[in-house]
Amino acid sequence: MYIAIVIVGLVAITLILHFASPWWLTPLASNWSLIDTTIEISFWITGFVFIAVNLFLAWTVWRYRHNKDRRSHYEPENKKLEIWLTALTSIGVIAMLTPGLIVWAKVVHVPDNAMEVEAIGQQWQWTFRFPGEDGVLGAANARFVSNANRFGLDPSDPDGADDILIEHHRLHLPVDQPVKLVLRSNDVLHNFAVPQFRVKMDLVPGTQTYQWFTPTREGTFDVLCEELCGLAHYTMKGQVQVETEPAFETWLETYPTFADVQSTNAVNLASGETRYQSCAGCHGADGQGNDALNAPNLTHLDSRYMARQLQHYRNGIRGTERADSPGQTMATIAQSTDVESEADLLAYIESLDPVDVGGTLSGDVSNGQRLYGACIACHGAQGDGKVLLSAPALAGQSDLYLKRQLEHFSMGWRGKHPEDQFGTQMRLMTRTIHSPERLRDLLAYIATL
Amino acid sequence: MTHIAIADQEPELHHPRTFIGKYIWSQDHKVIAIQYACTAIFVGLVALMLSVVMRLQLGFPDQFDFINPNMYLQFVTMHGMIMVIYLLTALLLGGFGNYLIPLMVGTRDMVFPYLNMLSFWFYFLSVLVLLASFFVPGGPTGAGWTLYPPQSILEGTPGSGMGIVMMLASLAIFIIAFTMGGLNYVSTILQARTRGMTLMRMPLTIWGIFTATILGLFAFPALLVSAIMMLFDSILGTSFFMPAIVSLGEATDYEGGSPILFQHLFWFFGHPEVYIVALPAFGMVSDVLSVHARKNIFGYRMMVWAIVIIGGLSFVVWAHHMYVSGMNPYFGFFFATTTLIIAVPTAIKVYNWVLTLWQGNIHLTVPMLFAIGFIFTFTHGGLSGLFLGNVVIDLPLSDTFFVVAHFHMVMGVSPIMVLFAAIYHWFPLVTGKQLNTRLGMIHFWGTFIGTYAIYLPMHYIGFLGVPRRYYALGDTSFIPDSAHALNANITIAVIIVALFQLIFIFNLFWTIKREPKSRINPWDAASLEWHTPDVPPHHGNWGRELPTVHRWAYDYSVPGVVKDFIPQHVPDSEVVYEPGYDRFTSGREST
Amino acid sequence: MRGFSALTEKPWLAMPQGPMQFDPEGGTPSAQIALRFLLMVISIAFILIFVTFLTRSQYPDFQALAGEPWLPFNQSPRLWATTAVLVAASAAMHWAWRSVKTQRPDGVMLGISVGGFLALVFIMAQWTTWNYLVNLGYGVSENPANAYFFLFTGLHALHLFGGVLAVVRVFIRIGRGCSISQVAVAVKACTTYWHYLLALWLLLFFLLTRTPETYAIIAAACGLG
Known part of the structure; x- marks a missing residue:
């Protein structure tokens, strides 16, 4: 008995949700209004069938509910009724398919002036x-x-x-x-x-x-x-x-x-070395970085990554958060660097011998290894990064620096700017770390690479 | 293949004596059916749990630290694969098919009982291999249940090493199991029907299972072939499906293959698979509706033809899963047309179910409620299919949650409603006890309303353009906060529905332990399976002699007859008419 | 067709012919029906691989195994020899079936033994062919044509091996004292299966040793060009 009422109720809720809900196709921004029209047509036809079938179902269940004094009507089939229903259904299907195929023909044919x-x-x-x-x-x-x-x-x-x-x-x-x-x-x-x-x-x-x-x-x-x-x-x-x-x-x-x-320009390593002297104050003469000054190890990084970061610092994409003082410092420095000779500088840094900075944080390495499973694809099983995927090396990097950056990602201090595509991805990925303990485990594992 | 049909043998030939012979290495179709059903329900519960974990992440992103992007994709994949293949296909055909075919067509067992036993054990092995993949290095595959190459066998996708190999191996074993079972079902239905059981006197359940089995036999080879070829690509380094590509920054040795070729093979299996699940469900729900409405199924012949036509058409619609796959776009015209044509026989089935209820005498028992619920959910899911099948509408909607909502409605919720209807309906036959009605009612209402609360809003999330298989949405410009709130509500509904399933499991145990024996044939059904000499039927099903069938399975409320149903094996001479009723003028006696 | 008229029957009407209209006794044995379906299933699997093969053969990196003098199957005496073995196996099985019909137990035993043994020889011969290809540098992953050769012949050999298992079973049953009439259906099924696998092999043999031009013609004819 309730089932009839519930079915009517569900039909009503469906209609209310459809007409009153704020959730619908996002506002169109292209020429394909015809697709929206086809959806409209399908809606009216299927909506009619949905309401008709279910209301009839509900009425039937209510009207022909069990009554011990009544017997079911005996009717094996009714050809006329079945033919009518088949014909009506076919018409409905044709009414939906025809506009669909007409629009599809337009989708398939690219205009000449495209x-x-x-x-x-x-x-x-x-x-x-x-x-x-x-x-x-x-x-x-x-x-x-x-x-x-x-x-x-x-x-x-x-x-x-x-x-x-x-x-x-x-x-x-x-x-x-x-x-x-x-x-x-x-x-x-x-x-x-x-x-x-x-x-x-x-x-x-x-x-x-x-x-x-x-x-x-x-x-x-x-x-x-x-x-x-x-x-x-x-x-x-x-x-x-x-x-x-x-x-x-x-x-x-x-x-x-x-x-x-x-056509790559020849780089001038000597000029790069000269230019590097102003960086050596924080990042060290060998580029190994300095935790006391919050300066990361540069010796494992590829020049593409460094160029992108410098550009981000320069254009207010990275280092914009006031509380991020190392980032603020670097942003200021990046403003004053010479863009023209940047390639020389980065080529020089790339030519430095890789230095491994030992880990300082302790954590559960095996749990860290499990967590690192999400990083492997881009940063590599050995943490040496993949230039083609724009993923910097992690192995050998100062774990305090990595910790700070991962925290910045998760807090949105880094990677929130819409220009920073990879930062945005890192922001999504760091959400899976969840807790400071797990972050330490992860860094402890990276330190072993 | 070397057996002699059971019907030709001495009835008591293979009577097992030991416990192991009776319940483990059993060749009795009923025991095998129960083995199939229990295994399928068990993996189904595993898959249900996986979906709850997935939904927790979707509804409450990043609130739970026990799930990460790797696991999310693995759970999505395993949930889908288990539900479609290892639960629905196995339970509908291996479980219900095995139990009902010999009883409904009136034979002592399947024609090849030994093969039938092997079928179950191969299935069991495939489940073990599947579950074992959770424990191999790298975990199970996370390539999505469609297993599309190249990503499924490349680094960067979870489980691209051992996981995918185990998945493909498990599928291959499953297909062998299905083929052994399927040959049995088809041969039994074609060859071992009892006297008088013409094709058109078979219950629709048998028609559904029969057609679905043929679909399975002809469609699973496509999956087997694609699985073998992908194993070659993965293990031997061939390039059937693998073009020249770079993988995570490293060049690969692959050259010249075509990923779309795999998709064609996969969906040549994948679409009929939808009907492998749907057709037995169509058949069983027809029988449940008819019995509980005390009325013959309306338009039986049309129902049979519709099953056969749907089965045939299901082989020429596969590429509607591939409208945006990059295949030749001109295929869209053909496949949109065939897809929408299939709506016509399907709609006829819906009309005939409703018309079966019309002018009936409807007992709102638990199985009947599930059957009515099915009509509602299937109508909804079928109609949303008309959107996706119409190629242009698929452009904005494919790969969004609309698709997820649609296929869960049409091949998740709907077949499961029928499965529940069928379990509640045939439980008294299998165990001699009727499942507790009060618990059954609670289970029905929670499941019916709960699933609609999950999937109705999900369509609208899809309209917004929210993509499927996303671990987290991140920031987008087009998804309002209200949609995130909606997602959280869907997750709550999922948890509630999952909890209601525990009531069902509890009911199974409760009934077996506590409920008294029910009356034999408690629903007064006319079809043959309810009229065995013993309930539950013994090994060999029918006593000394096989029954003879004198009528179809739907003689309910025949005018002039005293009882409101005439069992299939009752000859006309034994039918008791009301005094004074002239049956020769009622029209039934003429051809 | 009988099948279609059966589907128009109105089952709710009483049947004037009485209930005996359908009688399961007699007719084709179930094993035959099952075997027919099994052969259909196997055929579909192979047809699907054929289709992908023809599609793939039209891609630029595909190098057929015949067509130029230096290619391994431009002349294929090796494959002709294995074919002869399989033909002989099929003939032996046929002999076994003939012996069933003429009620000669020795002939049945001899036929299935030779048929099964030759099938194993064929599988061994295929194995040497694979080694031969690998040694020539035509390994499975070198080229899609090689990959298909291994795939097709491997699956074919696997099916044949399944058949050998069935033959062994018949053998054991006869050994345990089953009469000829009790194994008749099984011998018939094995014979059909052997003939089928021979036909399949001939088709594979033909298909795998064609020149690129022939593939282009077949693919175009199938609309896969």
């Missing part, structure tokens, strides 16, 4: 590539990926030389310009999804896929990877910033072409 852009996925970051002057994306293959050629472009393909490489997780796009987003993965499956654009597509290693859309609204939107791509899948986020054509052009000009990246 601008081609490539999105590249790798565990667990996004990078992008524009075709440059010639309007053609050069050939690429995961086989070519190396520290010097992080996008895996074919060096022998002349079309690739002028391709503009965006080694940043934010893609800028001009508003109202159709975009054909070519998708490529260098490692595993990924998926490029922007909820506000409605379309999504997998990135499949070994082949190219695509999707197209026209951004219609200015603003910044999240790019999510929506195909499970390993441990840190949930941290693989990017952004799309939609802006006016001139702003877009200005932004694009700040990025180098493949040819620019390939």
